[in-house]
Amino acid sequence: MKILFILVFSFISIFPQVNVQETQITDGVIHKKIINQNDTLVINILKVDIKKPDLTIRSVKANELLNTKETTSQMVSRYKLSGFNVIAAINGDFFEADGEIISNMISNGEIVKAVKFSDSPFNSFTNSQFASDNEDNLFIDQFVFSGNLILPNGNVEEIRRVNSEADSNSITVYNHFQGKITPVSPKEWFVVDFVLFPLQTNGDTLIFITTAKTTLRNYEIPAQGIILSANNKFAYYLDREIKIGDTLKIIYNFSPKVKNIKSLVGGWPVLVKDGMNMIRRNPAIEGITEKFSEQRHPRSGIGFSSDKRTLYFITVDGRQQMSRGMTLLEFSNLMITEGIHFGLNLDGGGSTTLIINDKVVNSPSDLTGERLVGNCLMIVRE
Incomplete structure (x- = not known):
């Protein structure tokens, strides 16, 4: 029995309980799900070849109004009823109680909100934002x-x-x-x-x-x-x-100047820049607090590869028995491991939601289910 116990223990050590599944959703779009029982983590990653001529990214405001909220699923349903072929969506920026997003936002080339400085009480300058132009070129910067x-x-x-x-x-x-x-x-x-x-x-x-x-x-x-x-x-x-x-x-x-911005959505803070972990370099980047950064929470993020061709939506479940969440340092490392060269943290916690083909593929942490949020980002087939 003692020998058997040692053999079983060695077997578990050599073959950790990590299940990785990759599914092709459509041409140019792959869903990767990681269930890591050793580290108690459930991770969902959507990889999109954004240079495919029929794929594009759109930023969507809840109810198309500044001061309202919808679930990400409701935004997807609304867009599909309007004739859009929505492949996937992820929750977006941090927001006020009434649904007003914290940072700047542009939707389909039209300004939803624009301010010189973000409304964040933690950052004296402006929060980082994700942008794409009419040709789906991708950017992450502190747009003013x-x-x-x-x-x-x-x-x-x-x-x-x-x-x-x-x-x-x-x-x-x-x-x-x-x-x-x-x-x-x-x-x-x-x-x-x-x-x-x-x-x-x-x-x-x-x-x-x-x-x-x-x-x-x-x-x-x-x-x-x-x-x-x-x-x-x-x-x-x-x-x-x-x-x-x-x-x-x-x-x-x-x-910085970007011509013909089609989509602009805020986040906080930038996690990866030029392939480097920005949290490791500056633990207080953009005014983030220790509680927000170093405690494990559900996380949502967006990023892209060094050639700006592959776009990533990434979520980590948290506050649950199956998944403990991540610190921002861990989340940044995950992004780099998955091939993200530029990455931005989006609103997390109970807001964390990833939808693929009309289905919520992650597990939102609120007991009531999917949370009402201020905006989202969608992958749309045109």
Whole structure:
């Protein structure tokens, strides 16, 4: 019996209890599932040849509105009902209680939210974000928004934000992602809203015609146009300078400069850069806390290979008997092991969700099941 026990123990040591399954979902898309009973981990990885001409990535806002939430499954179902062939989806950015995402977002080339600095209380600069352009070139960087309004007299004024709470003495733009009406502003502010409809696009310059202006609060946002909202000193100034029928120019920029951004979604923090583990290099990168980084949690992430051809969606289950989750250092190492050269941490915890062919393939940690989230990223066959 003693010899048998030693033989069995040796057998387990030589053949660890790790089950790896790879399934081809469709041409250019592979699902890899790792069940590691030794380390108590369940990992799901989706590998996508994003350069396949019929595959693309799309960022999707919950209900197509800034301040709402949906489950990732609900977003997939909604897009499929609209005629999209959705292959897979993963939850996206961190978000506020009402569903507003923390960082910048662009969906199908249209700004959902744009701010110079993220709304994260932990990071004094801006959180890292994932971006793709019209040709599905992939980027991960700390994108910073800047906007300019060019008046009929040629003067240039700064646009501080798009679809985000305005600060005093500033200019903000609202589009349909904000909702039906402009948001509430302090009663003591003097506010002037200008209704603008698009005329044409000239490179990165958007040209609008002014069709109305008002000092009424909570003004209706046109479905095909925008509201240019100015408050306090800028409201007095623009009320004098802009007349109905005037042509205005607006330029939106993100630094570093990427032309024709189609999708932009935030995360926090960057995990892998040029194949290096950024958590190992700087444990407090982007202001992450020890509790967030060093405790094991469910994790979601996105990344891509050194040639920017292979895109990865990756989830690690946690807070469960079958899977303990990972620290950010472990998650970064996993990304590098799987071939990720640039990787970004997405919202994790109870938000962690990966869907393939309409099925949630991971195990969300909330007792109530899949969590309502602010946005997601989808792989779509066009």
